[in-house]
Every structure is written in C-alpha cells, then in structure tokens.
Amino acid sequence: MVTTTHYLVLGAILFAIGMAGIVVRRNMIVMFMCIELMLNAVNLTFIAFSRGFAHLDGQITVFFVMTVAAAEAAVGLAMIVLFYRHKDTVNIDQANIMKW
Amino acid sequence: MELYVFYLFAAVAVISALWVVLFKKAIYSALSLIVCFCSIAVLFYQAGGPFIAAIQVIVYAGAIMVMVIFVIMMISPESTFPGAPGLKRLPFVVLPLSAVLATMLVWVFALMPSGAESLDGTLFKGDAGSIAKALFREYLLPFEVTSILILVAIIGAVILTRREE
Numbered sequence: 001m002v003t004t005t006h007y008l009v010l011g012a013i014l015f016a017i018g019m020a021g022i023v024v025r026r027n028m029i030v031m032f033m034c035i036e037l038m039l040n041a042v043n044l045t046f047i048a049f050s051r052g053f054a055h056l057d058g059q060i061t062v063f064f065v066m067t068v069a070a071a072e073a074a075v076g077l078a079m080i081v082l083f084y085r086h087k088d089t090v091n092i093d094q095a096n097i098m099k100w
Numbered sequence: 101m102e103l104y105v106f107y108l109f110a111a112v113a114v115i116s117a118l119w120v121v122l123f124k125k126a127i128y129s130a131l132s133l134i135v136c137f138c139s140i141a142v143l144f145y146q147a148g149g150p151f152i153a154a155i156q157v158i159v160y161a162g163a164i165m166v167m168v169i170f171v172i173m174m175i176s177p178e179s180t181f182p183g184a185p186g187l188k189r190l191p192f193v194v195l196p197l198s199a200v201l202a203t204m205l206v207w208v209f210a211l212m213p214s215g216a217e218s219l220d221g222t223l224f225k226g227d228a229g230s231i232a233k234a235l236f237r238e239y240l241l242p243f244e245v246t247s248i249l250i251l252v253a254i255i256g257a258v259i260l261t262r263r264e265e
Contacts, residue, residue, distance in 0.1 A: 002106045007147065010110045014117050014136075021121035029126045029172055033133050036164065037117055040140050043156075051147040054224040056234050059149050063235065066159055067246045071253035073164045077171045078257040084175045 007048030014041035028080050028090040032073075039069050105146060105208060109139040112201065126172045130165060131194075135201065137161040142208050149226045153209075 014037060021034035043062045050058025080090060087094050112135065119132035137160045145153035235243055 002102055002146070006106060006110075007143070010113065010143070013114055014140075017114070017117045017121060024121060027126055029168065030120070030129050033120055033126075033129055033168060036160070037120060037133065037136065040137065040160070044140060044143065047144050047147045047149055047152065050149070050226070051224060056226050056230055059152050059226040059231060060234050060239055062144075062149075062152050063155065063231070064239075064242060064246060066155060068249065070159060070164060071250050073167055074253045074257040075260070077167055078260040081171060081175065082260050090175065 004048045004052040007051075008045055011041045011044040011048065014038075014044065026092050028083065028092050031092065032076055032080065036069065036073070039065060102146065105212065106143065108204070109142045112136075112139040113143070127169065130169050130172060134161050134165050135198075137165070138201070138205060142205060145209065146212065148224045151226055151228045151231045
C-alpha cells in the first residue's frame with residue numbers, strides 16, 4: 001500500500017534534484033526548469049497530504065500553485081528573452097549589473 | 101499493484117529529473133522535464149486527484165513546456181556545462197521508451213481507479229465537481245485574485261519583450 005511517506009520521500013528527492021540543478025547549472029533556462037521541478041515536488045507533497053487527510057484543500061492549493069507557476073513562466077521567460085537581447089547570452093554569470 | 105505503479109512512475113520521475121540537470125543541451129532537459137511532469141501526473145491521479153492530474157498534463161507538460169521550448173528554439177543557448185552531450189542514436193533510444201511510457205500512461209488512466217483509501221477508510225477523490233464546489237464557494241476570492249495576477253503577468257510579459265522604437 002502506498003502511504004503518505006512514499007509521496008513525501010519522492011517529493012523530497014525531486015526537490016533536492018531541482019535545487020542541485022539551480023546550484024550546478026549556469027544556463028538560465030535550465031535553472032528556470034529546475035524551479036518548475038521544485039514547484040512540482042511541492043505540489044506532490046500537497047497532494048499526498050490532501051490524500052492522507054482526505055481533504056480537498058491540498059488539491060485547491062496545488063491548483064493555485066499551478067496558476068501562479070503559469071504566470072511566473074510567462075514573466076520569467078520574457079525576462080530571459082530580454083536578457084538575451086541585451087547580453088547575447090543566457091549565462092547567469094553575465095547577470096551582474098546589480099553586483100558591487 | 102498500486103505500489104508497483106507508484107514505484108515505476110516514481111523511478112521514471114527521478115531519472116528524468118536527473119536528466120533535466122545532467123543534459124548539456126537545454127532542449128534535452130526540456131524534453132526530459134515533460135516526461136517527469138507526465139509521470140508526476142500519474143502519481144497525482146493515483147493519489148486521488150484526477151482533475152489535478154489532467155491540469156498537470158495540460159498546463160505544465162503542455163502550455164508551460166511549449167513556451168519554454170519555444171524560447172529555447174528562439175535563442176538556442178550555447179552551454180558550457182560539461183554534462184551528458186546527448187546520445188548519438190537518441191531517436192532509437194527515445195522512441196521505444198516514449199512508446200512504452202505512453203502505453204503505460206494510457207493503461208493507468210484508463211484502467212486504474214483514481215482515488216485512495218484515506219485514513220478513516222472512505223474513498224477519497226478530487227474530481228472536477230468537488231474541486232469546483234470548493235473553488236467557487238470557499239475559495240472564490242483567491243480565485244478572482246488569480247485572474248488579476250494572470251492579467252498583470254500578461255501585461256508584464258508584453259511590456260518586457262516589446263521592442264522600443
């Protein structure tokens with residue numbers, strides 16, 4: 001039988017992989033995809049608790065997370081395109097104009 | 101049976117998530133992320149969320165990833181990451197794998213019952229009707245605020261990418 005713990009462990013593994021991707025990769029688009037992966041890992045834990053407590057609120061929260069993720073994707077990708085237009089690269093190391 | 105399906109798709113999700121990080125080219129990462137999202141959708145379905153599973157496939161694996169792939173193809177980013185360069189005979193590996201995965205997806209969605217026994221023994225299922233009831237009664241205000249958020253996101257994306265004359 002699949003228990004809540006199964007989902008939580010899987011969610012933790014996926015979240016860790018996404019976080020490792022953020023740290024390791026320098027390509028903005030891949031980092032963006034890792035953020036999406038982390039959001040999905042969190043969604044998985046929400047669904048697991050929703051199932052565990054037999055309550056729909058977790059699934060509603062996942063619904064809102066997905067809407068916010070869609071909005072974030074639109075704005076984030078627009079920012080990546082804008083950055084590429086200015087710097088001719090999507091390497092995050094080139095994004096240093098606010099650094100001092 | 102339920103446990104086997106869980107382990108199968110959990111393994112697919114973890115392996116494809118690793119590929120997202122490890123592939124050198126962004127387009128391969130995006131394609132493995134789609135596989136990852138689809139297998140997570142199966143887990144959502146199995147955990148009693150058929151509606152959320154459908155939204156996962158449509159919005160995440162569909163809309164968002166199409167947008168990401170569109171951007172990747174538009175700017176074709178070069179990579180300095182010393183990762184897996186992509187297999188040489190990738191189509192011959194990926195085509196059978198995706199055929200198997202698609203068959204399993206259809207099998208799960210068509211034959212497995214969604215919903216799970218909750219702690220008190222009742223069958224719990226978040227289908228479209230019950231989600232809609234909760235969404236339009238208790239969560240009406242957040243739902244409306246979300247529409248404002250999406251409007252702002254649309255305007256922001258348009259203003260950001262507009263070319264100044």
